[in-house]
Amino acid sequence: MSANAVATQLGCSTGGVLYALKTLGVKARDGNRKWYFDQRFFQHIDSEEKSYWLGFFVADGCVTGNQLSIGLASCDSGHLEKFKKALKLEAPVVTKEMTKYGGGTPRKDGKVTRVFNSRVTFGSVAMVRDLATLHVIQNKRRKEKAPLEAIPRELRRHFWRGVIDGDGYVSNRAGKRAVVTLTCSYTLCAQFRDFVLGEVGAVKADVRKHETSFAFTVGQQAAACRLLEVLYSGAGVYLDRKYVATHEGGFTPSYKMTPRPTAHFTFEEAQAIRRRVEAGEQQTAVARAEGVSPSAIAGIVKWRTYKAPVGQRYVDGVGRLQPTRDTKATRHDPGTSASW
Numbered sequence: 001m002s003a004n005a006v007a008t009q010l011g012c013s014t015g016g017v018l019y020a021l022k023t024l025g026v027k028a029r030d031g032n033r034k035w036y037f038d039q040r041f042f043q044h045i046d047s048e049e050k051s052y053w054l055g056f057f058v059a060d061g062c063v064t065g066n067q068l069s070i071g072l073a074s075c076d077s078g079h080l081e082k083f084k085k086a087l088k089l090e091a092p093v094v095t096k097e098m099t100k101y102g103g104g105t106p107r108k109d110g111k112v113t114r115v116f117n118s119r120v121t122f123g124s125v126a127m128v129r130d131l132a133t134l135h136v137i138q139n140k141r142r143k144e145k146a147p148l149e150a151i152p153r154e155l156r157r158h159f160w161r162g163v164i165d166g167d168g169y170v171s172n173r174a175g176k177r178a179v180v181t182l183t184c185s186y187t188l189c190a191q192f193r194d195f196v197l198g199e200v201g202a203v204k205a206d207v208r209k210h211e212t213s214f215a216f217t218v219g220q221q222a223a224a225c226r227l228l229e230v231l232y233s234g235a236g237v238y239l240d241r242k243y244v245a246t247h248e249g250g251f252t253p254s255y256k257m258t259p260r261p262t263a264h265f266t267f268e269e270a271q272a273i274r275r276r277v278e279a280g281e282q283q284t285a286v287a288r289a290e291g292v293s294p295s296a297i298a299g300i301v302k303w304r305t306y307k308a309p310v311g312q313r314y315v316d317g318v319g320r321l322q323p324t325r326d327t328k329a330t331r332h333d334p335g336t337s338a339s340w
Contacts, residue, residue, distance in 0.1 A: 037089035039126040042134060049086050051155040052237045054134060055162025056083075058146065059184065063131065063138045067123045074116035079165075079239050084120060086237075091122045142213055144188040160195055161231045163188070165239035170228065172249040178224035180231075181217040189216040200226045225251050270306035277301050 003021075007014040021027075045051050062069045072079060080093045095118045131137075134147040151159050164170060164182060172178040182192050189207040193216050196203060203223045207216045218224045229251040232243060265273070276286055283301065287294040299305040 035089060035091040035122050037087045037091075037122065037124075039124045040130065041087050042127060042130045045134075045151050045155065045159075048155060048158045048236050051151055051158040052162040053083060053086055054136075054147075054151070055159035056166045057131070057162075058134075058136055058140075058144055058188070059163045059166025059168075061131075061136060061166075063128060063136060063140070065138075066125050066128055067121060068127060068131075069119055069121040071117050071119035074118045076239060076241060077118035080118060080120050082237065089120070089122060091120055093118050093120050095119075142185045144185040146188055146191045148191065156195065157199070157230055158235070158237075160192060161235060161238060163192070164231060165242055168242075170242050170246050172225070172228055172246050172251075174249040176249070177219065177221050178228060178249060179217065179219050180224050180227050181215055183210055183213055183215045186214045189214045192216055196223075196227055199230045225249075265300070265306060267306055267308075270300045273297060273300050 001009075003017045004014050007017045010017070041050065042054060042057075045054055057070065060070055060072070062071070070080060070083060074095050077093055077095065083089075084091065084093070095116055098115055098117045134150055135145040137143070146159065146163070148156065163184070164180070167182060167184045169181040169183070170179070182189055186207060193205070193207060196216075196218060200218070200223050203218055203220060205217055205219065207214050209215075218227055228246045232238060232246045233251065235243070273286060273290070277283055277297070283297045284294050287297045290297070296305075
């Protein structure tokens with residue numbers, strides 16, 4: 001309750017209430033504040049929730065003077081309610097119809113795309129100062145930077161999940177290749193690349209220019225699945241839509257999409273594979289057991305690869321080998337009708 005409301009209830013002046021609080025050593029709240037919340041939420045990053053929301057604010061937050069705000073598409077407005085709950089914030093989520101292009105710039109076909117955007121706005125000098133020490137500043141576009149020195153190592157995956165939920169793209173549909181992309185400043189993309197290299201290992205990707213910003217994409221099936229597992233497995237706070245997208249195909253990549261080493265067999269090993277398939281074993285099962293692609297097994301079975309040695313031929317497709325006649329040495333013996 002405000003001091004004015006307390007004074008009305010007690011039937012005394014507001015000044016009398018404030019004097020009583022001061023005499024008793026009770027610190028009064030800011031009387032000019034409209035919304036009360038945990039203004040020092042980002043003072044110390046010591047929990048999954050704080051680490052996540054810091055990452056999300058680095059990606060999607062906005063600082064203007066002493067005002068802070070986060071805006072999302074109206075379909076994700078429930079995520080803003082999670083943010084308010086974390087900060088104990090009572091400010092409303094406001095949804096407005098907006099043009100997709102700034103200033104209502106029409107598309108090439110003359111139409112203007114309109115979307116619904118939800119935003120929560122609040123003010124706090126203390127929080128603006130705390131965020132400034134964490135590299136979240138005004139006009140941060142293309143200047144985003146992860147304050148890794150302020151985030152314990154065990155909490156950094158939650159920070160990066162927040163960044164991906166804010167400025168990233170994830171896809172892990174069943175039967176299709178998994179993809180994780182971050183589009184942001186070069187510095188933040190480079191820091192995310194270092195995180196991926198540390199958690200997943202070597203990946204065939206690097207930071208590249210993307211329109212007016214930069215992007216880093218992990219598109220290798222095994223690496224992307226492993227990265228999604230690191231980011232979202234056992235998560236306590238996340239953007240619902242992306243959490244569902246990461247779990248559609250599971251975190252174990254299909255053997256068809258997993259990069260396989262080049263097949264290296266001896267001729268005898270290839271013959272054994274041919275016998276297994278001839279006996280009725282499925283080529284895909286053999287490929288999975290041998291750790292190679294099904295096409296490599298098909299090449300062996302159809303004798304496109306690992307052919308019989310020169311001077312020998314196979315009998316009945318698999319199994320025995322016997323010497324073949326050298327066609328260059330074949331000649332007719334006048335004394336007989338045989339050729340050799």
